[in-house]
Amino acid sequence: MSTTTAERFGPAPPPPAFTVGWQGWLRMNLFSSWSSGIVTIALGVALFFAALGGVRWLIFTSDWAVITDRVPLYIVGTYPREYYWRPEIALLLVSGLMGMAWRTWGGPARGFAAAFGALVFVVALIPYQMDVLYRALLLAVPAAMAGGYYCAHFIPEQSRTKWFGITGAGVLIASLLVIAGFSLPGIGSPAGLHPVTESEVGGLMLNLLLAAFGIIASLPIGIALALGRRSRLPVLKFACVAFIETIRGVPLITLLFMSRHLLPLTFPENIDVSLLYLSGITITIFSSAYMAENVRGGMAAVSPQQSQAGEALGLKQWQTTLFITLPQGLRNIIPAIVGQFISLFKDTSLVFIIGMLDLVEIGRAGLSGKIEYSDNGMEVYLFLALVFWVFTFSMAYISRRIERTLGVGRR
Amino acid sequence: MQDDQPAAANGMSKSDILQLPLEQRDDIIIYEGVHKWFGTFCVLRDINVRIKRGEVVVVFGPSGSGKSTFLRTINRLEQHQRGRIVVDGIEMTNDIRNLDAIRRETGMVFQQFNLFPHMTALSNITLAPMRVRHMPRREAEEAAMQLLERVGIPEQAAKYPAELSGGQQQRVAIARALAMQPQIMLFDEPTSALDPEMIKEVLDVMRELAATGMTMVCVTHEMGFAREVADRMALFDEGMLLETGTPEQIFNNPQEERTKTFLDQIL
Numbered sequence: 222m223s224t225t226t227a228e229r230f231g232p233a234p235p236p237p238a239f240t241v242g243w244q245g246w247l248r249m250n251l252f253s254s255w256s257s258g259i260v261t262i263a264l265g266v267a268l269f270f271a272a273l274g275g276v277r278w279l280i281f282t283s284d285w286a287v288i289t290d291r292v293p294l295y296i297v298g299t300y301p302r303e304y305y306w307r308p309e310i311a312l313l314l315v316s317g318l319m320g321m322a323w324r325t326w327g328g329p330a331r332g333f334a335a336a337f338g339a340l341v342f343v344v345a346l347i348p349y350q351m352d353v354l355y356r357a358l359l360l361a362v363p364a365a366m367a368g369g370y371y372c373a374h375f376i377p378e379q380s381r382t383k384w385f386g387i388t389g390a391g392v393l394i395a396s397l398l399v400i401a402g403f404s405l406p407g408i409g410s411p412a413g414l415h416p417v418t419e420s421e422v423g424g425l426m427l428n429l430l431l432a433a434f435g436i437i438a439s440l441p442i443g444i445a446l447a448l449g450r451r452s453r454l455p456v457l458k459f460a461c462v463a464f465i466e467t468i469r470g471v472p473l474i475t476l477l478f479m480s481r482h483l484l485p486l487t488f489p490e491n492i493d494v495s496l497l498y499l500s501g502i503t504i505t506i507f508s509s510a511y512m513a514e515n516v517r518g519g520m521a522a523v524s525p526q527q528s529q530a531g532e533a534l535g536l537k538q539w540q541t542t543l544f545i546t547l548p549q550g551l552r553n554i555i556p557a558i559v560g561q562f563i564s565l566f567k568d569t570s571l572v573f574i575i576g577m578l579d580l581v582e583i584g585r586a587g588l589s590g591k592i593e594y595s596d597n598g599m600e601v602y603l604f605l606a607l608v609f610w611v612f613t614f615s616m617a618y619i620s621r622r623i624e625r626t627l628g629v630g631r632r
Numbered sequence: 633m634q635d636d637q638p639a640a641a642n643g644m645s646k647s648d649i650l651q652l653p654l655e656q657r658d659d660i661i662i663y664e665g666v667h668k669w670f671g672t673f674c675v676l677r678d679i680n681v682r683i684k685r686g687e688v689v690v691v692f693g694p695s696g697s698g699k700s701t702f703l704r705t706i707n708r709l710e711q712h713q714r715g716r717i718v719v720d721g722i723e724m725t726n727d728i729r730n731l732d733a734i735r736r737e738t739g740m741v742f743q744q745f746n747l748f749p750h751m752t753a754l755s756n757i758t759l760a761p762m763r764v765r766h767m768p769r770r771e772a773e774e775a776a777m778q779l780l781e782r783v784g785i786p787e788q789a790a791k792y793p794a795e796l797s798g799g800q801q802q803r804v805a806i807a808r809a810l811a812m813q814p815q816i817m818l819f820d821e822p823t824s825a826l827d828p829e830m831i832k833e834v835l836d837v838m839r840e841l842a843a844t845g846m847t848m849v850c851v852t853h854e855m856g857f858a859r860e861v862a863d864r865m866a867l868f869d870e871g872m873l874l875e876t877g878t879p880e881q882i883f884n885n886p887q888e889e890r891t892k893t894f895l896d897q898i899l
Binding site for chain 2: 627
């Protein structure tokens with residue numbers, strides 16, 4: 222028997238000592254040359270003084286009463302106190318959905334659900350003046366998650382994703398209806414769900430509602446527009462191009478203005494569509510135009526040979542798109558899609574322009590509302606930044622996890 | 633025309649026909665005066681050829697000679713613009729039903745494999761039978777496993793293309809094409825993108841396929857394979873089908889000077 226090359230020559234030599242361990246890391250990354258060493262030290266000193274100032278401010282100057290005195294305002298805006306149970310019901314529904322996601326996918330869904338459940342649980346335990354019922358409903362969030370988990374548990378594995386989608390759509394619509402309430406002409410408000418005026422749905426709840434609605438609706442609409450733009454039917458193609466380029470050419474603020482002042486003119490007189498729905502639809506339309514271009518880019522990156530392989534197998538053109546090019550195109554652009562979702566979430570704060578009280582507007586109104594709070598801008602904006610960051614970071618984190626999971630078998 | 637008729641019309645089953653010597657079998661592919669242009673450039677120039685049921689034809693020639701385009705007109709990935717093409721009795725027209733029928737008759741294997749990277753090997757194979765032939769999932773998966781065994785890699789069924797070697801990917805691609813139970817297999821330089829160690833495993837599968845009586849049209853420069861397996865070889869140059877003949881004739885007694893010089897270059 223001949224020996225292998227490694228057996229003949231022995232094991233390969235180890236790397237030089239100065240390239241391994243934490244000393245190696247420091248040397249390679251921070252002190253690789255004289256100039257980089259100087260930059261490292263200068264930046265270190267600057268960072269130290271900035272941190273020192275920050276800590277000083279946190280300990281001696283900052284006053285968080287502007288936040289802690291009005292927590293409910295930041296969360297639900299001026300929503301009527303006697304109806305707080307309605308957003309809480311919506312929260313329980315969403316928690317159930319998270320439980321379903323946990324059972325269906327595990328991984329990132331599990332981490333996200335656990336963190337969210339823990340957060341709500343802690344908030345519910347804060348000694349804050351709150352009705353027992355409202356507190357109890359918050360404490361029931363983990364129970365709702367467990368309920369969702371076990372519902373998914375009893376669905377056969379291969380159809381869990383499908384049922385998650387169906388339940389998710391149902392939960393979204395139910396949440397919107399239960400929070401905003403509705404009245405039917407001639408019947409009034411069924412189940413005592415009195416309509417809440419649009420200016421009363423506010424705070425973080427408003428941002429989340431608009432973002433959830435926009436995210437879930439803009440992806441399929443964006444895909445449809447992208448497919449239309451790639452279509453060989455000239456009329457369809459032209460319509461999609463015109464829509465996409467028109468919407469992309471107009472600032473979101475302008476669209477929001479139009480939705481408030483122009484769109485209602487086209488409705489019959491006795492119909493009064495809530496601004497909540499109008500702004501949700503506007504944000505969706507805006508986002509789907511950008512989404513369409515993302516999707517088109519992702520599909521253009523799929524080799525034409527892929528669709529040829531599909532055609533050669535006898536698949537119809539729509540089957541080739543649905544099963545071969547679209548899934549690959551979407552996988553190519555997960556970072557772009559999530560980036561779009563993140564900017565959509567932040568853009569929801571623009572609805573202040575049509576008179577809605579989102580989280581940022583509540584913060585601003587709080588500063589000018591009471592004289593003793595007028596110096597607390599730093600605290601308010603830091604808090605707002607933190608809240609937005611927590612949500613956008615979660616989205617980015619989940620996106621990275623999904624990318625890693627779907628990366629299996631990448632070319 | 634009598635000789636345009638598929639086997640069934642002559643009252644013989646496919647296996648009966650395959651017992652006959654080549655000359656007595658029916659023509660499964662007929663090209664008469666076929667032309668094709670890309671813009672003003674003539675890629676196929678007056679192609680006339682008849683391929684018998686169960687025949688293995690190796691197509692070769694310099695790059696840009698039109699051999700790949702010729703192959704791709706057989707299943708209409710490319711449309712011809714003049715002349716007549718008949719595949720297993722189906723005349724190539726713009727009628728979409730004819731197109732579907734011809735795609736069912738033919739399976740194709742590409743140089744770059746073109747497996748679907750977002751699906752496992754098994755799903756790559758079951759996709760078309762389930763979506764085009766409406767085969768139930770269980771049945772399609774059983775058939776796919778048999779095909780994977782036939783190409784020698786049943787243990788790779790659950791893997792994604794990126795987790796397979798080039799040779800394994802190409803064998804999955806062959807299994808995927810066979811899953812539609814085609815009458816004709818088209819190979820477009822199936823070993824050109826492979827490392828030398830993997831060429832043999834793909835050629836072995838093709839050899840076995842030829843032995844089952846499959847009609848095969850292979851664009852390849854594997855001359856050892858051609859000599860051993862091909863019934864006929866066809867040299868393409870500048871859009872023309874310059875010479876056809878048995879491997880014996882082509883290698884030992886080529887009629888065209890171009891065939892001789894080309895063989896000298898690649899052998």
